[in-house]
Amino acid sequence: MLLRPPALPRLPDGPARRRFRSWRRTRPFWAGTLLVLGGTELLVVPLSPVTVLVSLGLGGLAALGIGLALIAAGLFLWFLPSARHYVSVNALILSVLSFAATNLGGFLVGMALGIAGSAMGFGWTPRGDRTLAVALPAVLLTALAGPSADRAEAAEAPPGRPGPPVTASATPPSVTASRFSPHGFTLAGVSRLPTAEGRLKVIVLKMRAASLSDYRLRTRDGRAAGQLGLGARSLELRGEVTLHLTRFHGCLEGLLCLTFSPDTLPAPPVIPPFVFMTDVTAEQALVTADTITADGLELRALPGA
Known part of the structure; x- marks a missing residue:
C-alpha cells in the first residue's frame, strides 16, 4: 500500500x-x-x-x-x-x-x-x-545566437545589390562628428574593400538613415602633397546607407566610450533603436547612400602634415 x-x-x-x-x-x-x-x-x-x-x-x-x-x-x-x-x-x-x-x-x-x-x-x-x-x-x-559568419557573408555580397562600383582610397580619410545618430541601424559584419593597393579590411555598417552634427573630414590627396578638408554643420544620409570603416570610436549616449575595428568587432548583432554616439572619430574608407544632404558645406585645402 x-x-x-x-x-x-x-x-x-x-x-x-x-x-x-x-x-x-x-x-x-x-x-x-x-x-x-x-x-x-x-x-x-x-x-x-x-x-x-x-x-x-x-x-x-x-x-x-x-x-x-x-x-x-x-x-x-x-x-x-x-x-x-x-x-x-x-x-x-x-x-x-x-x-x-x-x-x-x-x-x-x-x-x-x-x-x-x-x-x-x-x-x-x-x-x-x-x-x-x-x-x-x-x-x-x-x-x-545567430552566427556571425552569416553576417560577414552578407556584407561581402548583399542580396539584390551589387558591391561598391568605385575603388576606395588605400589610406582612409579621418572623420570627426560631435554626434552620430543612426536610424534602422544593423551591424553587417566585416568585409574586404578593393583599393588601388589591394583589399582593405573594413567594418560594414548598414542603416536606413543617419544624421551627423559638426561633420569634419580630412583626407590626403594622392596627386598633391597637401590635404583636403570637408566640413558641414550637419550631414543627413538617407536610403540604403552603408559605411565602410577601418576604425570607429565614440561615446554611447555620451556615457560609455568604445573603440571598434575589424579585428575587435563586438559579437552581439542586436543594436537597439534610439542609439546615438557623441565625440565620434573614425577612419572612413567609403560611404554610400541614396541621398546625402549637407548644411553649411565647405571644402578647403589644408597644409600637408
Missing part, C-alpha cells in the same frame, strides 16, 4: 498578500525582477576578492557600473512604471554592451537576464494581451 505524503499547508491569503498581488499586477514586476537579477549577476565577479578585481581591470569596473545601472532600471520598473519604455530601451543597450565591455556579459547569464527583462518591460501593458512582452525576449535572444 502506497502512502501519500501529507499535503503542504497553503499560506493564508491575508490582506498584506492581497495588497502585494494587487500592487504587482499594476507594473512590470517580473521584468524589473529579471533586471535586478541580471545586474546582481554582473556584480558577483567584480565584488569577489580584491585580487580577482585587479585581474579584471577595466572590465571589472564596467561590470560594476552596468550592474548597478541594471538594478536601478529594475527598481524604476517597479516604482515608476510610466517610464518603462525609456528605461527598458536604455537597459537593453547596457545589457548588449555588457558582452563587449565586461566579462562576456557575466558569462552570458547577466546579459541574457538583462535583455529578457528589458524586452518584457518594454512590451508590458497594464491589462490585456501580454504576447508582446513574452515574444520580445525570445526574438532578441534568438538573434543574439
Whole structure:
C-alpha cells in the first residue's frame, strides 16, 4: 500500500498578500525582477576578492557600473512604471554592451537576464494581451545566437545589390562628428574593400538613415602633397546607407566610450533603436547612400602634415 505524503499547508491569503498581488499586477514586476537579477549577476565577479578585481581591470569596473545601472532600471520598473519604455530601451543597450565591455556579459547569464527583462518591460501593458512582452525576449535572444559568419557573408555580397562600383582610397580619410545618430541601424559584419593597393579590411555598417552634427573630414590627396578638408554643420544620409570603416570610436549616449575595428568587432548583432554616439572619430574608407544632404558645406585645402 502506497502512502501519500501529507499535503503542504497553503499560506493564508491575508490582506498584506492581497495588497502585494494587487500592487504587482499594476507594473512590470517580473521584468524589473529579471533586471535586478541580471545586474546582481554582473556584480558577483567584480565584488569577489580584491585580487580577482585587479585581474579584471577595466572590465571589472564596467561590470560594476552596468550592474548597478541594471538594478536601478529594475527598481524604476517597479516604482515608476510610466517610464518603462525609456528605461527598458536604455537597459537593453547596457545589457548588449555588457558582452563587449565586461566579462562576456557575466558569462552570458547577466546579459541574457538583462535583455529578457528589458524586452518584457518594454512590451508590458497594464491589462490585456501580454504576447508582446513574452515574444520580445525570445526574438532578441534568438538573434543574439545567430552566427556571425552569416553576417560577414552578407556584407561581402548583399542580396539584390551589387558591391561598391568605385575603388576606395588605400589610406582612409579621418572623420570627426560631435554626434552620430543612426536610424534602422544593423551591424553587417566585416568585409574586404578593393583599393588601388589591394583589399582593405573594413567594418560594414548598414542603416536606413543617419544624421551627423559638426561633420569634419580630412583626407590626403594622392596627386598633391597637401590635404583636403570637408566640413558641414550637419550631414543627413538617407536610403540604403552603408559605411565602410577601418576604425570607429565614440561615446554611447555620451556615457560609455568604445573603440571598434575589424579585428575587435563586438559579437552581439542586436543594436537597439534610439542609439546615438557623441565625440565620434573614425577612419572612413567609403560611404554610400541614396541621398546625402549637407548644411553649411565647405571644402578647403589644408597644409600637408
